Amino acid sequence: MSKPKISTDWMCGCAGCHMSLLDIDERILKIAELADIRATPITDLKEPDESGVDVGILEGGINNTANEEVAHRMRKRCKILVALGDCAVFGGVPAMRNFFTLEETLKRAYIETESTDSEGKIPDNPELARMTRVRAVHEVVPVDIFVPGCPPDPDVIYYVLSELAQGRKPELKGELLHWH
Amino acid sequence: MLNVTIDGKSIQVPEGTTVLRAAEQAGIKVPVLCDHPHLVPFGGCRLCVVEVEGMRTLQPACSLPVSNNMVVKTNSDKVQAARKFVLTLIFSDRNHFCPYCQVSGGDCELQNAALEMGMTHWDYQPNWKPYPVDASHPYLVIDHNRCILCRRCVRACGELVGNFTLGIEERGASSMLVCDLGVPFGESSCVSCGTCSQVCPTGAIIDRQSAYQGLEKKVERTPSICVGCSVGCGVEILTRDNRLVRILGLWDSPVNGGVLCKVGRFLPLDDDRERITRPMVRKDGKLQPVSWDEALNVITAQLKPLINQKTHGVAAIASPRLPVEALASFKKLFKDGFKSDLVTSLEEGATTTSASLVAQEMGAFETNLEALQSADCVVVVGADLYHEEQVVGFMIKRKLPANTALVVIDSADNEFTHLARATLNPVAGSESYVLRGLGAALVKLDLAKGTPAGMNAEAELKTAADKAGIRLEDLSRVASLIGMASRPVFVYGRKVNADTLKALVELSRLAGAGQSLIGVRGAANSLAAAQLGLEQPFKRNGHQAVYVALGDDQPSQRLVQEIEGVPFLVVQASHTSRLTAMADVVLPVEMWAETSGHYLNLEGRLQASTPALKPMEGVYSNTAAIEAVAMRLGIDVTVDWKAELQQSPAPVTLAIA
Numbered sequence: 001m002s003k004p005k006i007s008t009d010w011m012c013g014c015a016g017c018h019m020s021l022l023d024i025d026e027r028i029l030k031i032a033e034l035a036d037i038r039a040t041p042i043t044d045l046k047e048p049d050e051s052g053v054d055v056g057i058l059e060g061g062i063n064n065t066a067n068e069e070v071a072h073r074m075r076k077r078c079k080i081l082v083a084l085g086d087c088a089v090f091g092g093v094p095a096m097r098n099f100f101t102l103e104e105t106l107k108r109a110y111i112e113t114e115s116t117d118s119e120g121k122i123p124d125n126p127e128l129a130r131m132t133r134v135r136a137v138h139e140v141v142p143v144d145i146f147v148p149g150c151p152p153d154p155d156v157i158y159y160v161l162s163e164l165a166q167g168r169k170p171e172l173k174g175e176l177l178h179w180h
Numbered sequence: 181m182l183n184v185t186i187d188g189k190s191i192q193v194p195e196g197t198t199v200l201r202a203a204e205q206a207g208i209k210v211p212v213l214c215d216h217p218h219l220v221p222f223g224g225c226r227l228c229v230v231e232v233e234g235m236r237t238l239q240p241a242c243s244l245p246v247s248n249n250m251v252v253k254t255n256s257d258k259v260q261a262a263r264k265f266v267l268t269l270i271f272s273d274r275n276h277f278c279p280y281c282q283v284s285g286g287d288c289e290l291q292n293a294a295l296e297m298g299m300t301h302w303d304y305q306p307n308w309k310p311y312p313v314d315a316s317h318p319y320l321v322i323d324h325n326r327c328i329l330c331r332r333c334v335r336a337c338g339e340l341v342g343n344f345t346l347g348i349e350e351r352g353a354s355s356m357l358v359c360d361l362g363v364p365f366g367e368s369s370c371v372s373c374g375t376c377s378q379v380c381p382t383g384a385i386i387d388r389q390s391a392y393q394g395l396e397k398k399v400e401r402t403p404s405i406c407v408g409c410s411v412g413c414g415v416e417i418l419t420r421d422n423r424l425v426r427i428l429g430l431w432d433s434p435v436n437g438g439v440l441c442k443v444g445r446f447l448p449l450d451d452d453r454e455r456i457t458r459p460m461v462r463k464d465g466k467l468q469p470v471s472w473d474e475a476l477n478v479i480t481a482q483l484k485p486l487i488n489q490k491t492h493g494v495a496a497i498a499s500p501r502l503p504v505e506a507l508a509s510f511k512k513l514f515k516d517g518f519k520s521d522l523v524t525s526l527e528e529g530a531t532t533t534s535a536s537l538v539a540q541e542m543g544a545f546e547t548n549l550e551a552l553q554s555a556d557c558v559v560v561v562g563a564d565l566y567h568e569e570q571v572v573g574f575m576i577k578r579k580l581p582a583n584t585a586l587v588v589i590d591s592a593d594n595e596f597t598h599l600a601r602a603t604l605n606p607v608a609g610s611e612s613y614v615l616r617g618l619g620a621a622l623v624k625l626d627l628a629k630g631t632p633a634g635m636n637a638e639a640e641l642k643t644a645a646d647k648a649g650i651r652l653e654d655l656s657r658v659a660s661l662i663g664m665a666s667r668p669v670f671v672y673g674r675k676v677n678a679d680t681l682k683a684l685v686e687l688s689r690l691a692g693a694g695q696s697l698i699g700v701r702g703a704a705n706s707l708a709a710a711q712l713g714l715e716q717p718f719k720r721n722g723h724q725a726v727y728v729a730l731g732d733d734q735p736s737q738r739l740v741q742e743i744e745g746v747p748f749l750v751v752q753a754s755h756t757s758r759l760t761a762m763a764d765v766v767l768p769v770e771m772w773a774e775t776s777g778h779y780l781n782l783e784g785r786l787q788a789s790t791p792a793l794k795p796m797e798g799v800y801s802n803t804a805a806i807e808a809v810a811m812r813l814g815i816d817v818t819v820d821w822k823a824e825l826q827q828s829p830a831p832v833t834l835a836i837a
């Protein structure tokens with residue numbers, strides 16, 4: 001049997017979940033032994049194989065049309081989709097902006113921030129992705145496994161990866177389940 | 181007894197037991213949110229639903245009484261699914277963002293419940309409507325985004341504190357926690373007792389002092405007692421790295437049952453006085469840090485010649501916040517060792533002399549706080565329970581909805597007046613006439629239960645009316661409130677002199693209430709100080725030196741003035757003050773949270789204080805400092821303090837094991 005293929009991607013998050021993933025330290029070799037690590041933001045390959053992967057992992061929520069594409073692409077190309085971290089699970093810190101309108105948020109970010117000079121301008125290039133409300137991954141595509149945490153603990157991530165790499169469904173409970 | 185089978189376990193419970201308590205008794209944990217062991221069941225959150233054989237729908241365990249031969253399942257698939265659904269609805273009702281919530285990670289009962297159910301997420305969206313955060317209160321913050329409307333705070337504020345500040349306005353999805361009729365928390369009738377923050381299961385009411393100071397799981401917890409006043413409430417002191425983090429009411433305490441007042445809960449963490457860490461001696465007009473040895477040498481040289489100088493020796497004054505051990509050694513050192521005629525406490529007997537005098541005459545005449553639980557009439561005489569002994573005030577206020585009649589007798593205005601069924605405002609100094617008048621009115625109304633020897637009721641009534649300026653109809657109205665009650669309780673305070681107190685004891689006997697008086701006494705160890713005879717007024721007169729065992733107390737303006745100009749002043753204190761600034765020798769001692777020792781509360785209950793913090797090296801306990809001084813002077817201060825406390829008649833039966 002060939003090793004299961006794992007691919008990851010990130011969207012509206014802070015990269016912290018991927019940092020936490022790297023924090024599993026030398027245990028990543030064990031994962032590499034058990035699984036075929038394919039496209040990730042931290043490897044050379046940038047998009048999951050068109051031929052499909054077994055496990056797709058997404059960090060971050062979905063806050064614009066570009067992220068929507070990433071989520072749909074991953075969902076289409078993977079068998080098991082994992083939402084990694086609080087942003088992917090429910091929107092996380094970026095979702096705080098949902099309390100304001102998109103206009104208010106853009107104005108605050110590009111014009112009103114203390115570090116912006118009088119030239120502040122909201123980018124309007126039509127090629128840019130269109131901003132949306134921040135959504136959890138499962139609001140856009142179906143998710144199979146939720147791994148909460150901000151970020152999830154490396155031990156949790158290692159457990160999830162090693163279970164998936166061995167073809168099992170990770171069950172988070174007890175010490176492995178936390179939301180902070 | 182009723183038979184009930186829960187998850188296959190059969191037990192017997194008394195009638196009226198709820199399924200929740202029965203499950204507890206069977207060792208089965210049913211998750212709850214709105215329920216709290218110290219509050220009346222409310223049945224609002226529905227997390228505790230269980231399956232009951234023969235009932236069509238799931239039932240809330242917290243408010244369902246057991247019936248005979250009931251069969252209950254607390255953990256079936258149906259129950260599990262319902263619980264998850266309940267939690268999902270609660271999470272999506274408002275805005276819960278655990279990663280940046282102060283209680284996340286162990287201190288949130290909502291999050292804990294979800295984790296216990298193995299929930300990795302919930303399927304619905306948060307509300308996304310921004311709810312207000314009310315940060316107008318000096319000690320507490322209400323974040324409505326995290327409020328689950330469990331009403332624990334509302335119930336605690338009403339049922340335990342009797343303050344009724346919190347309430348719920350509107351209904352259904354528009355329900356909101358409100359203060360009074362919708363004013364900001366900081367402008368409300370709240371008395372900052374903090375009980376609401378202690379019972380809130382989520383991060384909706386957090387206290388500013390301890391917020392983000394460390395998870396409660398990571399703190400050390402020390403059960404101890406508050407030394408803020410003579411009630412002696414049980415506290416739980418939370419510390420981290422030898423630093424105070426939070427003070428909680430101790431639910432198990434027989435005195436206060438979990439409730440605290442602002443003085444016990446919040447003020448200790450506001451204490452920003454400078455700590456004294458080294459002994460100091462005045463050299464060239466300035467206090468200089470020295471070793472204990474040197475400081476004790478100076479004290480010995482100055483005080484030794486004053487031994488046996490009754491009136492021209494050392495005047496000694498100690499804080500009634502010191503533990504009994506320290507007070508007893510203090511007395512032994514100065515009264516027996518120095519033979520000084522002025523050995524007293526900072527309160528100078530203000531809160532205790534009346535009771536001591538009456539106790540000399542008639543022995544113990546008071547009862548304990550428990551009497552308030554069943555009181556149907558409470559008469560408060562000369563006590564300001566809004567500012568002092570506040571928890572006693574809470575115990576009274578929470579009885580009012582049960583139709584307990586409150587009577588306030590005070591020459592001054594009193595915050596309790598507006599809650600009272602009746603108020604009498606006698607001219608200051610005429611309180612005893614009013615009390616005798618009330619006794620006479622009881623007799624006249626034929627409500628008196630004792631037999632008054634040779635009482636001329638008409639004459640007493642007339643005197644009361646004339647001297648106190650009280651109308652006869654008011655006297656008889658109050659007398660009938662007292663006389664109709666089956667369990668009246670009389671609470672008196674520091675403004676009551678011995679004569680008034682005697683009149684009050686007589687009145688209570690006429691009301692037939694047995695021992696039904698409760699005296700509030702000021703400081704944590706006022707009663708102990710009184711029992712040790714430390715209650716005379718402080719007048720320095722000819723004394724050549726003053727020794728103040730101040731502990732962590734604050735010196736009064738009057739004390740500072742009285743002491744000013746004394747040739748030699750020793751102060752043992754934990755913090756700098758105007759008094760230490762005047763001193764010739766300063767000895768560093770422990771503050772309350774570092775103290776191990778005993779306290780005699782207003783009920784005569786002996787309680788131990790357990791240190792939650794370690795003092796800095798070189799800081800002595802108050803007792804050790806007194807012993808060190810005594811040792812140098814060759815005076816033996818070992819003392820059987822328990823026996824010492826019982827040498828004079830006490831106003832209340834002392835519970836000293």
Ligand code: SF4
Pocket residue numbers: 275276277278279281282283284285288289290291326382383384
């Ligand atoms: S109150 Fe509890 S559930 Fe709500 S955000 Fe805070 S930790 Fe999470």
Ligand code: SF4
Pocket residue numbers: 333336337341343344345346369370371372373374375376377
């Ligand atoms: S602090 Fe005390 S009085 Fe104030 S709202 Fe809370 S429970 Fe009520």
Ligand code: SF4
Pocket residue numbers: 326327328329330331332333334357379380381382384385
């Ligand atoms: S503030 Fe806390 S205790 Fe009060 S109703 Fe809301 S969640 Fe319950």
Ligand code: SF4
Pocket residue numbers: 406407408409410411412413436439440441442443444445569570571572
């Ligand atoms: S009533 Fe007295 S003992 Fe109780 S918390 Fe308040 S100050 Fe402390």
